[in-house]
Amino acid sequence: MRNSRRISDSRRKRRKQLVRRGVILIGIVCLGIGGFTLVREKIASSGERGAITAQKMEEEEWVGAPSLDVQLLDVNEYSRPGTPLKEIKGIVIHYVGNPGTSAKANRDYFQRLKDAHTTKASSHFVVGLDGEIVQCIPSTEISYASNERNKDTLSIECCHPDETGKFNEATYQSMVNLTGWLCARFGLDSQDVIRHYDVTGKICPKYFVEHEDAWEQFKSDVQTKAEEIKKMNH
Numbered sequence: 001m002r003n004s005r006r007i008s009d010s011r012r013k014r015r016k017q018l019v020r021r022g023v024i025l026i027g028i029v030c031l032g033i034g035g036f037t038l039v040r041e042k043i044a045s046s047g048e049r050g051a052i053t054a055q056k057m058e059e060e061e062w063v064g065a066p067s068l069d070v071q072l073l074d075v076n077e078y079s080r081p082g083t084p085l086k087e088i089k090g091i092v093i094h095y096v097g098n099p100g101t102s103a104k105a106n107r108d109y110f111q112r113l114k115d116a117h118t119t120k121a122s123s124h125f126v127v128g129l130d131g132e133i134v135q136c137i138p139s140t141e142i143s144y145a146s147n148e149r150n151k152d153t154l155s156i157e158c159c160h161p162d163e164t165g166k167f168n169e170a171t172y173q174s175m176v177n178l179t180g181w182l183c184a185r186f187g188l189d190s191q192d193v194i195r196h197y198d199v200t201g202k203i204c205p206k207y208f209v210e211h212e213d214a215w216e217q218f219k220s221d222v223q224t225k226a227e228e229i230k231k232m233n234h
Contacts, residue, residue, distance in 0.1 A: 062185060064229040066177045068125075070135045071107055076114035079122040083142045089152040090192040091182055093175070093218075094123065094145060095205035099162050103128030106157060107136050120144040123157040125178060131170035133178055139186075149199050154182060158205060165206030176218070180225025184233070190223035 073080040096106050103126040110122045122143045126134045137143045145155035158175055160167055167175065183189055195215065196204035208215040 062181070062229065063232040064184070065181055066133055066174065068133050068135045069103075071104075072138065073107075073111050073122060073136050074114055078113040078117060078120050079110040079144060080137050081142065081144070085140055085142045085152070085154075087152050088139070088154060088186045088188070090149065090154075090194055091179055091188065092146040092149060092153045092155045092194055092196055092199065093179070093205055093208065094155060094157045094196045095165050095167075095207070096126070096157050096159050097204070097206075099160060100129075101159060103132050103134040103159055106159065107134045110136055123155040125155070126157045127159060127171050127174045127178065129159045129161060129168060129171055131174040133174055139182075146196060146199050149194075153194075154186075160207070165208075165210075167207065172218075176221045176225050179222045181229055183222060183226035184229040189226060190219040193219055193222055 075082040098106070106123075106126045113119065113121060122136060123145045124135065124137045124139060124143050126136060128134065139154055142150045143155045144150060145157070146153055156175065156178060158167055158171055160171070179193055183192065195208055196202050197209045203209050208218065
């Protein structure tokens with residue numbers, strides 16, 4: 001009888017040990033699943049915050065920012081591909097090549113390319129004859145303007161009244177204000193401001209290619225404006 005009791009007691013102990021181990025194992029599994037879920041939620045939350053932050057960069061206001069007429073192009077493969085612009089290393093200055101045309105007219109030309117399918121072209125900004133600045137593409141996306149430098153630059157197309165390509169005073173001042181603000185905004189200086197000519201050899205912007213002194217003066221004015229805006233925001 002004693003032996004039978006000992007065997008029975010031993011079996012009960014083993015069963016209790018197995019139950020305890022099972023409970024512990026289940027607890028470990030639950031903790032693991034819960035931890036994984038928590039980490040996944042944190043990662044997802046972090047990702048959402050990052051996306052919102054990137055989006056808000058476009059909307060973030062700085063003191064000294066120029067007035068922008070935002071008329072974004074529809075996303076399409078001919079003028080606004082929607083490709084992310086992951087880094088900004090420079091700003092490329094262009095001239096429209098169509099004397100007397102407005103910023104809106106040039107913006108609308110880019111818009112029509114989605115239906116015309118004739119070429120691929122666009123710009124982040126177009127500066128008009130009255131100094132108006134039309135934004136066509138967010139600064140978080142590439143434009144089709146500067147060939148191999150599309151991947152890391154912002155582009156500015158500038159209107160001009162005649163065939164010389166020389167900019168009038170209103171256009172010039174807005175070019176300086178916009179370029180200086182973008183330099184301050186994205187941690188650049190005037191040495192990061194280039195002509196389309198410097199990328200491909202194309203005579204663009206014509207007046208700044210044919211008059212190097214005017215180009216150097218423009219960059220000097222941009223540097224002054226950028227430093228002014230930086231001081232205003234610190």
